[in-house]
């Protein structure tokens with residue numbers, strides 16, 4: 435990647451190392467995300483995609499290296515400070531609070547800046563949630579939980595969304611709905627880092643793909659060159 | 674007048690009222706324990722000592738500063754709450770990453786120190802605290818005499834318990850607390866200051882204990898051991914209700930107070946142990962407690 439690209443990247447990750455306790459799982463992750471882009475992290479099970487998102491958010495056990503967002507170095511910041519810069523995560527396990535109803539889950543993340551989506555727009559994107567506003571988090575289906583997990587980070591004014599496998603285990607119609615949502619969010623101006631196993635889905639929404647393997651970024655493939663690189667990608671992902 | 678199994682109704686109602694008073698203390702104290710345990714993962718063994726401190730602070734306010742019951746009802750919980758916050762910042766906050774057991778041991782040690790200090794300065798004979806004038810006397814209900822102060826204790830504890838329940842279950846602050854109880858890391862990753870939330874929660878939980886202490890001061894004499902005796906029963910109440918549930922700990926508190934009162938009428942010898950017998954039965958049948966969630 436060129437220096438010019440790095441210089442004006444919204445998110446820039448350099449030599450990111452990460453640990454769960456004693457176990458060293460990220461070994462120097464490097465990548466950039468430009469303002470307004472949708473970028474995916476692809477890779478096999480255990481490659482380090484989730485760990486990379488957690489490390490960016492500051493909630494991996496320990497991290498070193500450099501993670502700059504909007505020019506600010508975040509490596510020494512607490513997660514809540516990183517969140518307040520405008521980064522929000524939709525975790526792999528979705529993290530819907532069982533003791534809170536849909537409305538409370540939706541309203542939980544505090545506003546950190548202007549410019550978030552209003553509730554009306556959020557219910558337009560996720561009509562199913564509107565009917566379930568009073569339902570307890572524990573009573574939602576997997577698809578509803580996933581929608582809620584995305585929905586609740588849209589109203590806070592966060593600008594960079596980290597989405598961890600939002601299509602995992604969901605029915606095809608819901609996968610399609612989430613695909614349309616991501617496209618709509620890109621139009622709204624959000625910047626998105628998307629972790630995906632399903633690269634047919636990834637190809638339908640992303641600008642660029644980073645390939646993660648054994649705790650490193652090993653390749654970058656622009657979406658328009660995806661077809662030409664299919665063999666390589668199959669080898670990386672072992673499919 | 675009718676009699677129930679040979680028990681005069683005055684005696685029955687009198688014991689039920691006494692049970693309800695005890696239940697009021699069980700409810701306020703076990704509620705504080707449940708709130709603290711939920712968020713901090715700490716079994717706060719210092720709770721009884723902080724309850725005792727609440728009573729002592731009220732006594733000191735009156736005797737050293739001439740501040741009476743009503744201001745003390747606000748001031749003493751605040752002072753105990755701030756004391757709790759200091760404990761939390763200096764000591765407890767270092768234990769969150771460890772097993773429950775360490776928090777229990779530390780707070781147990783703190784309880785012994787606090788009680789020892791008060792015993793050292795004030796002895797164990799107990800200090801009197803007068804019922805405020807407005808609540809002296811009582812109502813003659815025809816079938817029984819209801820002391821005003823006892824009625825007040827029941828009303829005040831109900832208001833505090835259900836106020837707390839409302840705050841936790843129905844407000845935005847309460848939603849933070851419930852969410853952080855489930856997943857503090859994620860709540861922090863949304864930008865909420867979880868350490869601050871934890872600090873305030875501990876302060877609030879022990880302020881409840883301090884409040885119960887002020888309520889207790891005019892009924893039981895102000896005594897360094899008053900908390901140590903009560904807290905064992907309160908822990909049994911918490912085990913029966915289940916640690917996880919706010920409403921559960923409130924209802925279980927009142928319910929067990931009443932059960933204890935009834936036992937005193939029908940089988941006085943059993944009244945000291947009935948709560949522990951129920952605890953044993955609940956642990957056998959539903960180990961997570963009546964209102965607890967299985968983990």
Ligand SMILES: Nc1ncnc2c1ncn2[C@@H]1O[C@H](COP(=O)(O)OP(=O)(O)OP(=O)(O)O)[C@@H](O)[C@H]1O
Nearest residue numbers: 454457459477478479480481482483484485486631
């Ligand atoms: N809580 C944990 N404690 C210790 N090691 C972990 C933990 N979570 C993940 N790991 C290890 O870290 C490495 C990277 O895992 P990570 O979850 O980041 O992979 P991933 O690419 O997201 O995989 P998947 O596609 O299965 O979600 C793996 O070797 C995994 O075993």
Ligand SMILES: [Mg+2]
Nearest residue numbers: 483484485526
């Ligand atoms: Mg993962």
